[in-house]
Amino acid sequence: ANDVLRVDKRGIEALQYGSVKGLPDLREVIVNELLAPKGIDAGPENILITSGGLEGINLLCQVFIDPGDVILVESPTFVHCVEIFEMFQAKCISVAMDEHGMVPEDLEEKIRRFSPKVVYVIPTFHNPTGRTLSLERRMKIAELGSRYDVLILEDDPYRDIRYSGEDLKPIRAFDRTGHTVLANSFSKIFSPGSRLGYVLASERVIEKLLDAKTATNSHTSMLPQVLCAEFFKRGYYPAHHRMICDLYRERRDAMIESIDRHFPVGTKRTFPDGGLFTWAELPGDVNTTELLAEATSDPEVKVAFVAGEGFFIEGGGMGKNCMRLSFGAVPPEKIRIGAERLGRFLKKKV
Structure with missing residues (x-):
């Protein structure tokens, strides 16, 4: 500059x-x-x-x-x-x-x-x-x-x-x-x-x-x-592009592995080939909007996500058991710690 x-x-x-x-x-x-x-x-x-x-x-x-x-x-x-x-x-x-x-x-x-x-x-x-x-x-x-x-x-x-x-x-x-x-x-x-x-x-x-x-x-x-x-x-762009793709791939892999390992049995999730987030659908009749407030305030969890219901214009509870999980700005080690805490918390709720 x-x-x-x-x-x-x-x-x-x-x-x-x-x-x-x-x-x-x-x-x-x-x-x-x-x-x-x-x-x-x-x-x-x-x-x-x-x-x-x-x-x-x-x-x-x-x-x-x-x-x-x-x-x-x-x-x-x-x-x-x-x-x-x-x-x-x-x-x-x-x-x-x-x-x-x-x-x-x-x-x-x-x-x-x-x-x-x-x-x-x-x-x-x-x-x-x-x-x-x-x-x-x-x-x-x-x-x-x-x-x-x-x-x-x-x-x-x-x-x-x-x-x-x-x-x-x-x-x-x-x-x-x-x-x-x-x-x-x-x-x-x-x-x-x-x-x-x-x-x-x-x-x-x-x-x-x-x-x-x-x-x-x-x-x-x-x-x-x-x-x-x-x-x-x-x-500068080609090297920068390779760097961010390598960075996000590692973080994606850490997120997917951690969801599969720690989230409740029956959880469905997407496997993105790029981008910055994945989507998880939890089993059972849970409401992620309600869980978000508890997950972010509980000192044993302290993990944020975006509740799924707000992404559906239809209303009526569509997506209430879903969440968007972002990995773009979080190092792999923190992803693993956060997903383990969140998974332990979710298992108590489903």
């Missing part, structure tokens, strides 16, 4: 106003280093730099969502995006998921029944479950967007932290009509504090998003854009 921000380098540029679309060389980095290897043919004109991944979703709602519009979401789904959708007075309706992601048959039936404006999907290392949408379903969802003239909002911030399994092309790679909009983030691969994200869309959609971006905040901060662009252009 000290070298990049010198006056004779990019220091002045980093503190000035910039393009609404975003820094040109950062958009080129996205196209050439992050999208092309995933099978996506795009140009810098298809990219809008945003203030974090969530801003792209907010801008899309500003442009396309009217009060009462239907948005189809996975069951369960990412809470913060539901909050954005509800802020624009959209009606969220759930679509079934299984171990391979959103179920296309249920999606098509809901499209026909509710005529949604948008389908919101997290295809890779899904939040909260860690599941990954299969290749066949990615192709099918892209095709459904085109056939029924529905926007597919592909939220894919975890895609680039895969550390096992087969890499899969994004839904956008199979879109032939411009109905799929890809929202992504630099938070997981560069810096969460930089608040950098991007949207990939057709030029028609990008032009509409530019109007909303201009009215919202003129452009994304130049300082993190310059630092991020130089981080990639100076060749």
Whole structure:
């Protein structure tokens, strides 16, 4: 950063106003280093730099969502995006998921029944479950967007932290009509504090998003854009990417091993091939929302998790026996200690 921000380098540029679309060389980095290897043919004109991944979703709602519009979401789904959708007075309706992601048959039936404006999907290392949408379903969802003239909002911030399994092309790679909009983030691969994200869309959609971006905040901060662009252009990303993937793989393995060893018999959990968390379903009629308060306050446990019920828009107790367990920021030795304490606590409750 000290070298990049010198006056004779990019220091002045980093503190000035910039393009609404975003820094040109950062958009080129996205196209050439992050999208092309995933099978996506795009140009810098298809990219809008945003203030974090969530801003792209907010801008899309500003442009396309009217009060009462239907948005189809996975069951369960990412809470913060539901909050954005509800802020624009959209009606969220759930679509079934299984171990391979959103179920296309249920999606098509809901499209026909509710005529949604948008389908919101997290295809890779899904939040909260860690599941990954299969290749066949990615192709099918892209095709459904085109056939029924529905926007597919592909939220894919975890895609680039895969550390096992087969890499899969994004839904956008199979879109032939411009109905799929890809929202992504630099938070997981560069810096969460930089608040950098991007949207990939057709030029028609990008032009509409530019109007909303201009009215919202003129452009994304130049300082993190310059630092991020130089981080990639100076060749730091490949080694950094290997390092974080190795780190998260070790922590994933510690978490999975510890759940299998210490949680109650009959517990079901996912095995994510990337990302930052796994999903556990406990046996019996337990309520993880109630257990959370006790687990975090009990001096013999002192372990936090995210209760599952809040990820289901349906209500009615859906997911009440589930929990999301995050491993990204916790060293393996602490994961093992925490999972053992939590498992011992849970065995007393089921």
